[in-house]
Amino acid sequence: MTRREPTVGDLSERALLTRILNVVGDASQADVGPGDDAAVITVPDGRVVLTTDTLVHGPDFRLAWSTGYDLGSKAAAVNLADVAAMGARPIALLVALALPDTLPVAFVDELARGLRAACDRLAPGCAIEGGDLTVSDTLTIAVTAAGVLDGAAPVLRSGARPGDTVAVAGELGAATRGLALLFDRFRTADGIPVEVDAGLLTEAERADLAAQLRPAPPIALGPVAARAGASALMDVSDGLLLDATRMADASGVTIALDGPLGDDALRGGEDHALLACFPTAAALPAGFLRIGAVAPRGEAAVTVAGAAPSGRSGWDPYRDWDTQRG
Template sequence: MGEVGEEAILAAIFPLLPAGAATLLGPGDDAAVVAAPDARFVVSTDVLVEDRHFRRAWSTGYDVGWRAAVQNLADVAAMGATPTSLVVSLVVPSDLPVAFVTGLARGLAAACEPVGAAVVGGDLSGAEQVVVAVTVHGDLDGRDPVTRAGARPGDVVAHAGRRGWSAAGLALATAGRASCALPAAEQDPLTAAYLRPDPPLGAGVAAALAGATSMLDVSDGLLRDAGRVARASDVRIDLDLASFAADAAALVGAARDLRSGPVRALVDEWILTGGEDHGLLATFGPDAVLPEGFRVVGTVLASDGAPRVTVNGSAPAVAGTGWDHFGGSSR
């Protein structure tokens, strides 16, 4: 990067970035111009820090770009909105190979392309480690946003996407049981789910149209994020662990690779506290027809002094609730 210089780097990146239908003026000026036909826009931001959220020993530039896009796109989807544009600020050391940055641009583009979102600009700077900061915008298309505060007693709790796969993939990588240097198609599916999470982003709008009463992106663990809905809505959520049987079956092999003896506790921990699958957790009225991809995973109950989130009627039998940026271990 230090040998090539900023202008040449930008000239290499810009042609790789996707241009969406809402983009009126893309990269190249002091700011982009994006259409907002709803007269409102949804906005969120997130950051990836090297050795905190990813490691270059495990992740290619493409992987990091993909993850940076997906975790932001999922936040917009969780509001019931359609992602339209991303602004990306990239901080890199001067000795970073240019191929890492062009790979990152390709990863961003690949994650954005299915939802039609554009990367419309950003910033580039230098430091001792890689930092990727993304701001994403979305369009509600005239609908009300789906917040965390609308769950009501009697609602069903539903989930779309995978549970525990990313956590298991991270555990395999940390234990040296997976080769993250392999092409994505040759990687263990769990490792691939950690490096390039693939949530059902279109399910967010579908949930909004189906009358979801609350929704959020499960990025920090099912227990932690269900607790956020429960607190915002002043309700209790009871989860049915058996509803994740398909995920549990996919995780058993990895748990056996990592632990001798019974493995069910580790599988349950990944499902209940693992983060970064970026599936959608939503609540619906008891008579709602759930959109494709959602399955019932629990019930909303009245707040009665019990823990905000229970599993099969009892306090969860796992340690912790999920990822905490100031209390969790590094990636």
């Protein structure tokens, strides 16, 4: 007789919640943390920054490729990046987990560890302050992140002005190269994802894979950009070209990228780098690299090395989604 690995369906909701809180609960910084009807969080300057982003099995991750730790880490990181992209400092996450009965409990433990580790590493002082557990056929992780502005004005994507310097902090293109590795090298001939054998990868490839599975965007540089006087700020989740177009459209300007830039950097999604504009007089803060300048609005929202780019503009979350696989 073999002992089956315990799954979510073997535990009561309360027992599962207790396991998760054993990992994340003692980090709570809130006035009221997990355990009551809602959390109560102090935001000293009277403004709270709120964002939500969901990872769904299939379009956003595959269990053959992502460990629970990867998944928790990524679910935290993508939400922390949206807070940072307002120039704010993350202080709390709420985590809503919809879990299949058949999911191993050990996977949920790892997921909680990944959530906590991403907070500790990317946004010290940010903790999981609440959440929700439900059962679902489709593993789904919906995270809400809250942040504070510490007295600064939020930095919108609509504030870019002609003459501003355009800069970026963080990776561009690594996450999409990591995804290509998974699709090209870790699927069967029938397209079924198989577990990653890191021994088959070079060091550079392992870095790209980590950027895809456990992105580590420069969260602390969001408030740094705000204090340095950034006129516009957003995170690059759908590719530089598409997200710069959104910033240019919101600001009524053209963003002229110096270029040349490779296809991965221009069109690759999921890096969650910070795209910022700074008035010419402002010195670029450490961690930001100049990639262009803001011009009065011309025909194209974005130019690269002086020319309007052609072809697909960015990341399509519907691409390659196939319910039979992964």
